[in-house]
Amino acid sequence: MTKYSIAVDIGASSGRLILGYLENGVLKLNEIHRFENKIVKKGEAFCWEAGKLFQEIKNGLHQCKQMGIKPDSIGIDTWAVDFVLLDEDDMPLTEAVSYRDPRTDGIMEQVFGHIIKERLYLETGIQFQKFNTIFQLYSIKQSNPEILEKAKSFLMIPDYFNYLLTNKKVNEYTNATSTQLVNAFTKKWDVQLLDLLGINKEMFHEIKMPKTILGNLSEELVGEIGFDMKVILPATHDTGSAVISVPEKEDTIYISSGTWSLIGVENYFPICIMKALDYNFTNEGGLDYRYRFLKNIMGLWMIQEVKRNYQDVYSFAELVEMARAADSFKSLVDVNDDRFLKPENMVDEIRNYCQDTNQMQPNTPGEVAKCVFDSLAASYKLAVKEIEEIFEKQFKKINVIGGGCQNEMLNQLVADVTGKEVNAGPVEATAIGNIVAQLMALNEIEDIKDARAIIKKSFEIKKYLPAKHVLNQ
Numbered sequence: 001m002t003k004y005s006i007a008v009d010i011g012a013s014s015g016r017l018i019l020g021y022l023e024n025g026v027l028k029l030n031e032i033h034r035f036e037n038k039i040v041k042k043g044e045a046f047c048w049e050a051g052k053l054f055q056e057i058k059n060g061l062h063q064c065k066q067m068g069i070k071p072d073s074i075g076i077d078t079w080a081v082d083f084v085l086l087d088e089d090d091m092p093l094t095e096a097v098s099y100r101d102p103r104t105d106g107i108m109e110q111v112f113g114h115i116i117k118e119r120l121y122l123e124t125g126i127q128f129q130k131f132n133t134i135f136q137l138y139s140i141k142q143s144n145p146e147i148l149e150k151a152k153s154f155l156m157i158p159d160y161f162n163y164l165l166t167n168k169k170v171n172e173y174t175n176a177t178s179t180q181l182v183n184a185f186t187k188k189w190d191v192q193l194l195d196l197l198g199i200n201k202e203m204f205h206e207i208k209m210p211k212t213i214l215g216n217l218s219e220e221l222v223g224e225i226g227f228d229m230k231v232i233l234p235a236t237h238d239t240g241s242a243v244i245s246v247p248e249k250e251d252t253i254y255i256s257s258g259t260w261s262l263i264g265v266e267n268y269f270p271i272c273i274m275k276a277l278d279y280n281f282t283n284e285g286g287l288d289y290r291y292r293f294l295k296n297i298m299g300l301w302m303i304q305e306v307k308r309n310y311q312d313v314y315s316f317a318e319l320v321e322m323a324r325a326a327d328s329f330k331s332l333v334d335v336n337d338d339r340f341l342k343p344e345n346m347v348d349e350i351r352n353y354c355q356d357t358n359q360m361q362p363n364t365p366g367e368v369a370k371c372v373f374d375s376l377a378a379s380y381k382l383a384v385k386e387i388e389e390i391f392e393k394q395f396k397k398i399n400v401i402g403g404g405c406q407n408e409m410l411n412q413l414v415a416d417v418t419g420k421e422v423n424a425g426p427v428e429a430t431a432i433g434n435i436v437a438q439l440m441a442l443n444e445i446e447d448i449k450d451a452r453a454i455i456k457k458s459f460e461i462k463k464y465l466p467a468k469h470v471l472n473q
């Protein structure tokens with residue numbers, strides 16, 4: 001009997017409900033619902049519209065009902081680090097504040113007053129991003145301590161949506177690791193660290209692994225939606241799900257290319273050596289206790305903001321073509337400069353950076369886009385070099401997954417600047433990884449090896465060779 005699983009993948013720019021099922025050993029997808037996600041200002045804070053996003057999840061399930069589809073399971077994945085705090089009545093104490101909110105400016109340095117950077121890294125193995133959950137919670141402790149005193153539940157965004165579906169409160173492992181509050185070796189909440197920072201450890205829930213069957217929909221939701229199904233934990237950190245879909249694992253570096261570019265490799269143990277710290281690599285948790293040794297690169301957020309700055313008159317595909325036509329423009333920016341995390345106007349910020357560094361300023365949308373894509377490729381090239389230095393080996397291939405793998409110009413740029421074969425796809429890698437985790441939990445797929453073989457057979461992967469076809473051996 002065929003099993004049908006619904007992946008809810010909510011990234012920073014869009015969300016989608018995708019139905020997945022096996023047909024003659026091939027994974028089939030059917031996009032049920034897609035919706036925009038964006039950060040909005042609520043008072044002085046930059047927030048996610050959590051209520052709207054949950055309503056969109058329900059809209060997608062209503063759509064299933066109208067299509068006569070009754071899925072066997074649902075799994076939710078979203079971006080990392082962000083959370084909701086519930087009080088003793090299970091009511092949210094704050095908005096779902098975004099990691100792009102400036103409330104964590106300067107907080108990292110305050111935390112280092114309690115625990116030195118090197119020890120924090122050795123214990124958690126997590127990269128230092130100023131918006132990590134540890135710094136968000138410490139910021140709340142400093143500015144609104146009464147909120148932490150009232151908090152009885154810490155739920156990351158997917159955990160919160162799972163709670164709204166089932167009334168059950170758990171923290172899923174892969175996303176929990178992104179908080180920088182989970183010990184990389186015990187794989188549990190680091191209670192000594194929480195005590196050291198004066199953050200109430202009682203509000204954290206039991207950490208559950210991907211493939212856990214959390215339960216069924218609440219009675220209230222069954223009444224509203226019109227059917228029941230199992231709620232399964234995929235790798236609820238979207239990048240954790242995306243990496244499951246990398247069909248080529250051996251000798252392959254992946255780039256999960258969406259709002260962020262997450263570049264790294266899959267590993268079986270955490271690498272917390274000083275060189276990994278110096279290069280700011282992370283060891284986020286993966287399926288079956290694997291590790292995602294990777295680093296954040298600012299990503300296509302930059303072109304999303306450029307598109308918005310030009311009033312969305314150009315599509316992403318048109319911006320790529322305009323960038324191709326601006327071939328003579330060569331200025332580069334450091335995409336990971338904090339100034340690009342949430343600028344008032346990305347185009348102006350890029351122009352100002354070029355001026356500050358005595359480079360030609362981009363004057364057209366094409367030149368701006370070319371600068372973004374060239375600069376991202378340059379950042380990927382540096383990260384590849386750092387990975388190969390740490391692993392003391394050359395990687396043969398780069399696998400670009402996610403929406404960004406549709407950017408053929410960037411795919412070719414990556415091949416040219418790294419001298420490596422670039423494989424692009426699958427586009428919906430995150431949803432695919434989410435679905436195969438559910439199908440593993442439903443005993444439709446044996447294990448991750450089986451899943452990757454199915455994925456490789458099921459989706460087109462486009463190959464790009466370096467322009468001069470000189471492959472780094």
Ligand SMILES: Nc1ncnc2c1ncn2[C@@H]1O[C@H](COP(=O)(O)OP(=O)(O)O)[C@@H](O)[C@H]1O
Nearest residue numbers: 011012013014258259300316402403404406407
């Ligand atoms: N047709 C296209 N051509 C080039 N780039 C594209 C195209 N479609 C989408 N993209 C890129 O994919 C990005 C979205 O990737 P996605 O994985 O959906 O993001 P997220 O999950 O972070 O919301 C867009 O920001 C855009 O840069």
Ligand SMILES: C[C@H](O)[C@H](O)[C@@H](O)C(=O)COP(=O)(O)O
Nearest residue numbers: 011012079080238239258259260
């Ligand atoms: C803030 C985190 O680093 C970020 O969520 C990243 O881990 C991630 O998963 C981004 O996913 P997108 O699909 O939003 O690019």
Ligand SMILES: [Mg+2]
Nearest residue numbers: 011238258430
């Ligand atoms: Mg995504």
